Amino acid sequence: MSGVNYSEKIPNNVNLVSDRTLQRALEHWQPHFIEWWKGMGPSDFQSADVYLRTATSVDAQGWATYGTVKMPEYRWGIFLADQQAGRTIGFGDQMGQPVWQQVPGEYRSTLRRLIVTQGDTEPASVEQQRLLGHTCPSLYDLRNLFQINVEEGRHLWAMVYLLHAYFGRDGREEAEELLARHSGDADKPRILTTFNEPISDWLSLFCFTYFTDRDGKYQLKSLAESAFDPLSRTCRFMLTEEAHHMFVGETGLGRVTKRTLEVMKEIGSDDPARVRAAGAVDLPTLQKYLNFWCSSSLDLFGSEISSNSAANFANGLKGRPDETQYDDHVLRSSTFKMGTPAGIEEVPMLNALNEVMRESYLKDCEIGLKRWNRQIERAGFPFRLTLPSSRFRRTIGAWAGQPVDPAGKMRSKEEYEKNLYSWIPSEADRAFVHSLMQKVVEPGKMAAWIAPPERGINNLAVEYEYVKFH
Ligand SMILES: [Fe+2]
Ligand SMILES: [Fe+2]
Numbered sequence: 388m389s390g391v392n393y394s395e396k397i398p399n400n401v402n403l404v405s406d407r408t409l410q411r412a413l414e415h416w417q418p419h420f421i422e423w424w425k426g427m428g429p430s431d432f433q434s435a436d437v438y439l440r441t442a443t444s445v446d447a448q449g450w451a452t453y454g455t456v457k458m459p460e461y462r463w464g465i466f467l468a469d470q471q472a473g474r475t476i477g478f479g480d481q482m483g484q485p486v487w488q489q490v491p492g493e494y495r496s497t498l499r500r501l502i503v504t505q506g507d508t509e510p511a512s513v514e515q516q517r518l519l520g521h522t523c524p525s526l527y528d529l530r531n532l533f534q535i536n537v538e539e540g541r542h543l544w545a546m547v548y549l550l551h552a553y554f555g556r557d558g559r560e561e562a563e564e565l566l567a568r569h570s571g572d573a574d575k576p577r578i579l580t581t582f583n584e585p586i587s588d589w590l591s592l593f594c595f596t597y598f599t600d601r602d603g604k605y606q607l608k609s610l611a612e613s614a615f616d617p618l619s620r621t622c623r624f625m626l627t628e629e630a631h632h633m634f635v636g637e638t639g640l641g642r643v644t645k646r647t648l649e650v651m652k653e654i655g656s657d658d659p660a661r662v663r664a665a666g667a668v669d670l671p672t673l674q675k676y677l678n679f680w681c682s683s684s685l686d687l688f689g690s691e692i693s694s695n696s697a698a699n700f701a702n703g704l705k706g707r708p709d710e711t712q713y714d715d716h717v718l719r720s721s722t723f724k725m726g727t728p729a730g731i732e733e734v735p736m737l738n739a740l741n742e743v744m745r746e747s748y749l750k751d752c753e754i755g756l757k758r759w760n761r762q763i764e765r766a767g768f769p770f771r772l773t774l775p776s777s778r779f780r781r782t783i784g785a786w787a788g789q790p791v792d793p794a795g796k797m798r799s800k801e802e803y804e805k806n807l808y809s810w811i812p813s814e815a816d817r818a819f820v821h822s823l824m825q826k827v828v829e830p831g832k833m834a835a836w837i838a839p840p841e842r843g844i845n846n847l848a849v850e851y852e853y854v855k856f857h
Contacts (some may be wrong), residue, residue, distance in 0.1 A: 398464030400445060401548070412551050413465075416562055420543070423566045425459060427514050429536055431521070433459050436855040437533050438844065442466055442541065445624050453845045455855070461537045465548045468623035476614040478716040479703040486616040490553050494704060498615055499554050501705060503561050504578055505606060506546030507568065509539045511582035512595070514570035519592055522824035524834035527843065528589070530853035531635045535596065538628045545621045553617065580782065581683045588820050589837075590643065590668060594680035597636030597755060602687045604629050605708050605748050612706030637755045638840060643668055644759045645838040648766040657768055663819060666835045670763070670770045672816050677772060678793050679811040681752065682780040688748065689741040690784040691725055697737035707740065708747060726778075727785040728797075741784075745777055780811070828856070 396414055397403060403410045425433060437458060440451040445468050456462075474486045490498055513536045523529035543565060550558035568575045571583045581599055586592055607629060611622040650667040651657050659669035689696065699705040700718065707713065715721055723739035725732045736743075752774055760771050776795030778786040790803030793810050812820070823836045831850030833839050843849045 398443075398462050399548075400464075400466050401552075403465070406552075409552055412559060413548070416547060416551070416559075419563070419566055420463070420540075420547075421459060423510065424513075424540060427510070427569065428517060428540070429458065429513075429520050429533060430517050432529075432533070432854070432856075433457065434857050436857075438530055438847075438851070438853045439534055439537060440845070442624075442628065445469060445627075450627060458533060458537060461540070463537070463541045463544050465544055466624050467617065467620035470616065470620060474616065474619075476703045477612055477710050478706045479614070479701050480717065480719075481614065481703050482716055484614075486614050486619070488616055490615060494615075494702060495554070497699065497702075498618070498704060499550070499557065499561065501610065501699070502546050502549050502554075502618065503565070505610065506543055506550070506561075506565050507578045508582050508603065509542040509546065510565060511568075511570045511577035511579075512536075512539050512599075514577075515582065515584065515586045515595070516592060518587065519589065522589065522826050523828065524589055524824075524837045525827050525832060525839075526830055526853045527840060527849060527851075528639075528837075529828070530844065531631075532592065533854070535600075535632050535635060538632070541628070542625050545625055549617060549621060579687060581687055584683065588817070588824050589639070590673070590676050590820050591680070593636050593639030593643065594676050595636070596632050597640055598677075598680045598684040598752065599687070600629060600632040600636060601748065601751060602684045604633065605688075605744055605751075608708035609705050609744065612708075612710045614703035637758075639837075640673070640755060641759055641762065642838040642840060643673060643836065644670075644762050644772075646836055647673070648762060648768070649838065651768060652766065657770065666823065668820065668823070668836055670768075670772070672812070672820065674772055675810060675812045675816060676820075678775045678779070682775050682811075685745060685749075685777050686781060686783050688745040691727065691742045692734055692738050692785065693741050694738060696740045697735070700737060700740055707743060725785070728789055749774060749777060775810075828854070 395403065397417060434457060436455045438453065439456050439461065440453045441462055442450055442464065443452045444450045445466050476482050476484050476486055516532065516536060519532055520529055523532065547562045547565065550562045568577050570577050571585055576583050586595055604626065607622040607626050611619050611626065613619045647662060647667045647670060650662055650665045654661055654665050659671050662669040710716060718736045721736040722733050723736045723742065725734050725739055725742060756772050756774060763770055775793035776791060778789065778791040778795055779793045781787050790798045790800050792798050792803070792806070823834070825834060827834045830852045839849055843851050844853065
């Protein structure tokens, strides 16, 4: 078990004091990070006391402590999961050889790119969500938002540590760039499109944490398999924190559904206009939000056929999530039947790994849908929520720009365009959802469009004052 030294400027379990140069470089970056946090982090809540968990160990038995803290004073630290003695490469052409403690020269730029791309999403999401505090549906939700925000900040630290520790001067420059790009910025946007979409309402936040943080989980799982051991250990610990982000999404969407069903029963109708008039999110609108965020997140897995992901796998840089569940870890002789607009194509399995990942991601996404549909069924309404086809509204890969509807059916271009806003939120839908976003900050109170959670945080009551303002 590795404890964390909290007396240091940068809490860490990597024995930072033993490397003065690295320590100084990170202590130089730290004030830039705090400046970024104050400028681009949650707007207007920097002096609030927030009940937050902080990672203080990587021990599975108890890795976090809870307490009240002002966000700019949060102890962002560097934690790697414990090293596994004798760990060997679990996939690719070098399978069975010892993992790497340093970056091999030939993979240096590819590994740096993988780390920077992952690292870029972390502060991006904080930027996307920075105004949401002003319309929080409850103190409980406000606290959860801030918990996610500080942890995405810590994930940035996790990637910056790797850049500083293993990539020399290039790494230090990349670490500065991670604070210089901003979500939605016209000149210096974040690297991936989804992370430039503004998140201006809480329904979008719940969809983002359900779908996009889950993509994060899959990326981290595949990097946790990496032969570059420090990256693997970093990602393994990040996954521990990530689980809460998806919990917020899944329970958030479940609470929205629950409240909508209560309203539908109260008014004795499933007419969307009447549900809206009663102040809840009608189920067709919820379905549109799911379609939008699911399809946007599916693009994050990349093209169906990819020589980059083939090389990353063959070289041991990035595996499949839960690599050990597969029988074949080399994939030099297997193929994959890929559906493309031109028909079924048989492609080398190595080139189909993005699609393999996308398929297992979609299976994971089904879990929440099943739960929400059970709620709807129990309430006695015929409506069912569904995931859109992985071919719907894609902007990269084989299906990019194809007029496929959410059910996966090819339409004519005209039909597609005419119907698009019956599948994803229209301006009017967004305006309606925005109109529901009224700030509720009385302890225990909830906005009218969302049901209370089943329990509070860390065994505290739902009514607990999770955020105190000054
Ligand atoms: Fe993250
Ligand atoms: Fe996350």
